[in-house]
Each structure stands twice: as C-alpha cells, then as structure tokens.
Amino acid sequence: MHILLIEDDLDLGRALQSALKVEGLTSEWLRRAVDAPATVDATTVDCVLLDLTLPDGSGFDLLARWRAQMGDGGQVPIIVITARSAVEDRLAGLDGGADDFVIKPFATAELMSRIRAVLRRSARQASERWVLGELVIEPRRHAVQRNGAVLDVSPREFQLLLELAREPGVVVSKSVLSQRLDPLGEPVDFAAIEVHVSNLRRKIGAELIRTVRGVGYLLQA
Numbered sequence: 001m002h003i004l005l006i007e008d009d010l011d012l013g014r015a016l017q018s019a020l021k022v023e024g025l026t027s028e029w030l031r032r033a034v035d036a037p038a039t040v041d042a043t044t045v046d047c048v049l050l051d052l053t054l055p056d057g058s059g060f061d062l063l064a065r066w067r068a069q070m071g072d073g074g075q076v077p078i079i080v081i082t083a084r085s086a087v088e089d090r091l092a093g094l095d096g097g098a099d100d101f102v103i104k105p106f107a108t109a110e111l112m113s114r115i116r117a118v119l120r121r122s123a124r125q126a127s128e129r130w131v132l133g134e135l136v137i138e139p140r141r142h143a144v145q146r147n148g149a150v151l152d153v154s155p156r157e158f159q160l161l162l163e164l165a166r167e168p169g170v171v172v173s174k175s176v177l178s179q180r181l182d183p184l185g186e187p188v189d190f191a192a193i194e195v196h197v198s199n200l201r202r203k204i205g206a207e208l209i210r211t212v213r214g215v216g217y218l219l220q221a
Helices: 010-022 059-069 087-095 108-122 155-165 174-180 190-204
Strands: 002-006 026-030 047-051 078-082 100-103 130-132 135-138 143-146 209-212 216-219
Touching (some): 002 010, 010 026, 010 108, 047 108, 059 078, 059 087, 087 100, 100 108, 135 155, 155 174, 155 190, 174 190
Parallel strands (some): 002 026, 078 100
Antiparallel strands (some): 130 135, 135 143
C-alpha cells in the first residue's frame, strides 16, 4: 500500500518515511504545496498524510481541491497532521473532508494505528482480519488462510490479493494493478500480472479469481 506524505519538516518527514517502511508501506514525500499532485485517486494512492502549514500554501486548500475532484467511488483517506490544536481548525479539517486529524507532537505508533484504521474503513473492512467467505486475510501479518489452512503466498501475490480484496466482486483492471503493484517504480507489465494471478489461483483456489476478458480480474467471495 502506498502513502503520499506532504510535510515540510525534514526530521519529521524522514522519521515518518522510516516508520512507514517498517510497516511495509511505500511512500512518496513532498515538502511543498506546489509539488502536490493536482488530484489524488485510489488507483495510485492508498492514503494521504497532509500537513496544514506548508511553506508555500495551506493544506486546507489542497484538501478542498482534492475532495472536490474525487468521484464518489474514489475517496482516498486523508489524515491531517498538524501542530494546530484549536477546535475550529479540527472542525475545519474534518468538515473539509479529512478522515482523521492528528495533533503534533504525536506518537508514531498512534499515527500508524490511525493509518491502519482509515485503510480498513476505505477497504470496507471492520477489523484487521478481512473475512471474505472461506478466505481470511491479515494485512499486518501478511497472512492468508482458507478454511483454516495457512496458505504460502509470495509478497507480490499477497499484494495482488489485497488489491482484489478491497472490493470483492468488483473488477480491478490490469492497468490499475500494473500501477499499484509497484507504485514507486516502473509499472508491472501485463504478462507478469497474468503469471502472478495464475500462481495465486493455484494457491487460494482457481474459482475465487475470475477473469473479465479484456478488462481485469475480480475476487469472488
């Protein structure tokens, strides 16, 4: 899963990137509002950590712009991280579309917990155990079970399964998978995706992953 971090403080930015890496999350770190993307969507970003006070602008402006441009089906979780503790600032952030509001200084462990919480909500999961019919997925442990049996899947296969499990029964296109399986590098080519899907089918059950010809794949649970 990929995090967009917008934070101008060098020490905090480095610390957060290290903490995200420990959690198994990739991240992109930007320090100025002008460098922020015009929009964010769920095909490339799983969560945004947004500082409100940036050297060249306001995080509130970015938040308002992104929320205005996001479609109903592409709501990316946004967590505001700020030293502003006034009630009116918290209300403005939450009313403006932030999913959570964390006051500096904060414990890194608390922020990681809040990230996991908003990611679970965005994936429409109620807990850290994603129960999908006979499948049980535990993202933090990188563990998969079917009917109680532990399945041996590679890191890339697990990542692919998570992407399909976000919305069971919804088709995920190959182009989306290509970007999300390696958000910081070159897109994964379609032939490699087909190989990973084939291997994953063999391990979890071929009937659980359906091919929608010419589009992509969906998880049947």
